[in-house]
Amino acid sequence: MEPLNKLPSIKKKNIGYRTVTDSAQINDLQNEAVSDIYCLFNRANNLEKILNETKDIINIENKYLLLRLKDMENKLAVITDKYLNLSSTDKIKTLNLYPDDCYIEESSSPAFIDLENMDITLNMNSSTSKLNIYDDNFKTSIVPESLKVEVYPIADNRSIFDNSVINAFKKESNSYWIRKVITDNSVSEVNCTMTITLPYSTMILPTLNTIIIKPYPSDSVDITNVEYSLDGDFITLPAFQNYNRDLNLQCSTVFGDSHDTNALNEVPSVKFNFKELNATKIRISFKQKHYVNSENGGRIFYIGAKNIEVLNCKYTDDYSIFYSKADFSVETGSIQLNDINLVLNNCNEVNNNQFETSLYYVDDNNISHIINDKLPCTIPTKQILIKSKLYNGDIVPDVNRIAIKYSVL
Known part of the structure; x- marks a missing residue:
């Protein structure tokens, strides 16, 4: 039973029958x-x-x-x-397997399947926050006073309203940074930029290799840029440039300048894994193009963040393994496997020898048999098992999905 940390101050006092009470x-x-x-x-x-x-x-x-x-x-x-x-x-079809289609076995150097950020990496040995201090006594994370966060445009409490931006860094279930922007009906999107000055109290070394951003509202906010600085000019994070995405968008900065960029659209939560770098500042650019109508005919845009983390993570020194199964039972003919690829969020930064796959077909008794044939090849059943192995390096492979190209014969 959890101990009470708030006890009543009143104490029982015994007063005798017909005694004089002070x-x-x-x-x-x-x-x-x-x-x-x-x-x-x-x-x-x-x-x-x-x-x-x-x-x-x-x-x-x-x-x-x-x-x-x-x-x-x-x-x-x-x-x-x-x-x-x-x-x-x-003739050629694609079947995608995502992290929630994958699993691990504890006996075989398990990988880390992160369902919140929907990616797979090597197993993590440790992570050091560059934003928070962990209190062992109270088992909680504390936001140090030396953390400085600026958001532009500045809230004016007339058309732009903010609660505390520090809410995005508290790691509490009910803590959100929320910005409310009221406009007329001619405005189709709003932008804002957050600049984070990393707290000196947590910065023994300014080295980091992971950034996690969980925008609010979920699946509605675009991330148009992520940059870092070491007491100088801001540089776009290579992991942001190389992150797996589908669309090239035209966007405007908060200063009204127009430029082309590869935005991450309607993000639920995203994790950037990259080669270690030194930074004292992080700048994140958000865009909200969805709105709700106000009673006076205008528009209300909400934009913010549930959680933002900046970390230095250490991973297992050798390799990690995860498994996935693909079922083709809906197809009527024989299955020919043409190609199987691990699609990485950081593919431009990872060497090809840092990941590999082994293929097995699964028989009616649920027994797996290795496939030694080179692709393309025909499989004797309608189910395959994929064993994926990730190797450590200067940067950790960050798996987005497994793409299977196949044909029905």
């Missing part, structure tokens, strides 16, 4: 009771405040998720049409 005792008893009542009311008010803030957070995110769902339904209808038109003539 007024000071009665006053002390009343003061203790009043103090406890004040404490209870303060805690109740604080809990009510947290509850109302959490309700607002959930309601806002639900509105954005509904917009996102409608958008996805429209895109699915278009893709379905294209698929039906192409499926009769397209």
Whole structure:
């Protein structure tokens, strides 16, 4: 049972029958009771405040998720049409396996499958935060006072409203940084840039190799740039430039300058793994193009972050393994495997000898048999097992998905 950390100040006092009671005792008893009542009311008010803030957070995110769902339904209808038109003539098909389709075995140097950020890396030995201090006594992370965060444009409490931007770094379940931007109906998107000055109290060495960003509302905010600086000019993070994405977008900076960039669109959560570098500042650029209509005919944009982490991670020295199964039972003919690729988020920075795959077909008794034939090859069953091995190096391979090219004969 968890120990109580808030005990009542009032104590039981025994007063004998028809004994003379000192007024000071009665006053002390009343003061203790009043103090406890004040404490209870303060805690109740604080809990009510947290509850109302959490309700607002959930309601806002639900509105954005509904917009996102409608958008996805429209895109699915278009893709379905294209698929039906192409499926009769397209001989080569693609099956993608994502991290939630993969698994590990503890006995075989397991990899780290991160379902929150939807990637797979080598097993992590340790991670050191460049933003937070961990308190062993209270088992919690503390945001040091030396952490400095600036957001531009600055909130003016007229058309731009912010709660505390430090909320994005607290690692608490109900802690969000939220910016509310009120515009007229001619505005189609809003941008903001966050500059983080890493706290000197955690910076024994300014070395980092991992950045995690979880925007708010989820699946609605674009990340248009991630940059770093070591007491000089800002440089775009190579891991951001090389990160796996689908679209090239035109965007504007907060200063109104137009430039081409590869934005990460409608991000739920993203993790950048890169070669160790030194930095004292991180700059993140956000864009929100989704909005809700206000009662006066204007538009309200919400943009923010649930969690931002800057880390230096250490991984296992040799290799890590994970497994995945692909099922082709929906296909009517024999299956020919044409190609199998590990799609990496940081493919331009990782050597080809840092990852490999072994293929097995799975028989009706669920027994795996190695496939020694070179691809393309035909498999005797409708299910395969893929064993993937990742090797350490200057940068850790960061797996986005496994892409299987196959044909139905």
